[in-house]
Amino acid sequence: MIEATSNILFELAPTGTLRAGLNMANKLLNSGQTSAGEPDGVAPDMAHAIAEMLGIDVKLIQFSSPGELADQAGNNIWDIGFIGAEPSRAKTIDFTDAYVEIEATYLVPEGSTFTTVDEVDSTSTRIAVSGRSAYDLYLSRNLQTAELVRAQGVAGAVELFNTGEYDALAALRPALIAELKAGNIPNARLLDGRFTAVQQAIGVPKGRLAAAAYLAQFVNDAKSSGLVAGLIDKHGVKGQLSVA
Numbered sequence: 001m002i003e004a005t006s007n008i009l010f011e012l013a014p015t016g017t018l019r020a021g022l023n024m025a026n027k028l029l030n031s032g033q034t035s036a037g038e039p040d041g042v043a044p045d046m047a048h049a050i051a052e053m054l055g056i057d058v059k060l061i062q063f064s065s066p067g068e069l070a071d072q073a074g075n076n077i078w079d080i081g082f083i084g085a086e087p088s089r090a091k092t093i094d095f096t097d098a099y100v101e102i103e104a105t106y107l108v109p110e111g112s113t114f115t116t117v118d119e120v121d122s123t124s125t126r127i128a129v130s131g132r133s134a135y136d137l138y139l140s141r142n143l144q145t146a147e148l149v150r151a152q153g154v155a156g157a158v159e160l161f162n163t164g165e166y167d168a169l170a171a172l173r174p175a176l177i178a179e180l181k182a183g184n185i186p187n188a189r190l191l192d193g194r195f196t197a198v199q200q201a202i203g204v205p206k207g208r209l210a211a212a213a214y215l216a217q218f219v220n221d222a223k224s225s226g227l228v229a230g231l232i233d234k235h236g237v238k239g240q241l242s243v244a
Contacts, residue, residue: 002217004054011204011211012050012079018058020047021078023066025130025153028102028174029082029200031235042100042231042241043082046202049227050080050218065153067132074205080215084134085201087141094212096219098199098244099228104135105194107161107169107176110187117195120168121146128160129170134198139170142195158184172198174240199244 002008012018022043024030029043038044039060051058061078063069069081073092085095106127108114120127123145129136131150139148149166151157154175161169162185169176169185173194179185202219204211222228228243 002214004214005210008210008214009054009056011208012054012214013056014076014079016056018047018051018054018056019061019077019079020044020050020058021061021063021069021072021081021083022047023069023081023083024062025065025133026200028172028237028241029100031237041235042228042237043200045231045234046082046099046222046228047080049222050215053218065130065132066134070132073203079204079211081203082200083203084198085203086134086137088137089203092206093203094206094208095201095203096212096216098201099219099222100200100232100241101197101244102200102241103173103194104138104171104196104198105173105176106191107171107180107185107188108167108191109164110189112167112189114168114191117191117193120191120195125167126165127168127170128157128166130154130157133171135170135172135196138196138198154179161185161188170195174237197242200241 022030029041030039031041034040047058066083069083070089106120121143125146127148129148130153151160202215232238232241
C-alpha cells in the first residue's frame, strides 16, 4: 500500500474519523446488522479495513438510495462512498476501479414475447425501474426506443410492474430473484443474459487526488490479496456478487 501520509489522512478523514457513506438500498453489500445495530456486510467491512490501515475510527453514514448518497458529494457529509461507478456521478465523485460487480437484467410477464435482453429496447416498450440507480443511469444512456418509468427504490418499481401496465422490470439479477422467491411478482420470468454489470466502487468527493490514489491502490490490493473474495464468502453473497 501507499504510505498514509498526513496529506492522505487529511483528505480521507478531515474530521479525524473516516466517514463512510453506504447505499443501504444495496442489500448485497449491506446484508445485515452487527450486535450493536451497525450495518454489516461487504461494504462496511471494506470501510473498517481502510480505517484500520489508517489507524483511525470509522463512522458509517447510511443513505436510503444511491442517488441520495451521490447528492451529498462535496457537502462534507461523507469522506468515502460505496456506490456504483457511473459517468454522471463522476462529475462530482472520483472513483476507484470496481471491487465487485452485479449483473442487471429484466423481468418480463410470463406471456411476453421477449426472449433476450436486446429485444426489450423496442418501440412502445415501457420499463419500470428504480430511479437513479446505477442501472437506471446506464439504461438512460443506452436505450434507443424503450421508455423508462422511474419509481422510488426496487419496491416501488415492483409495485409499478405489478399493475400490469409495463413490459419489463429492470433491476439487479439477485434482487429480481429474491422478489420472485418471495412471491412478490406473480406470473413473471427472468430473461437470460444481462444488459449491464453494475460496477461497485469506492468514491471520494471530486478533487481529493491523494485520497483517490490511496483508495485505488487499496482496491487493487483488496482484490489481488483475496480480501474481497473472502468478504463475499463471509457474508453469504457468493454467486450474487462477483469480484470485479
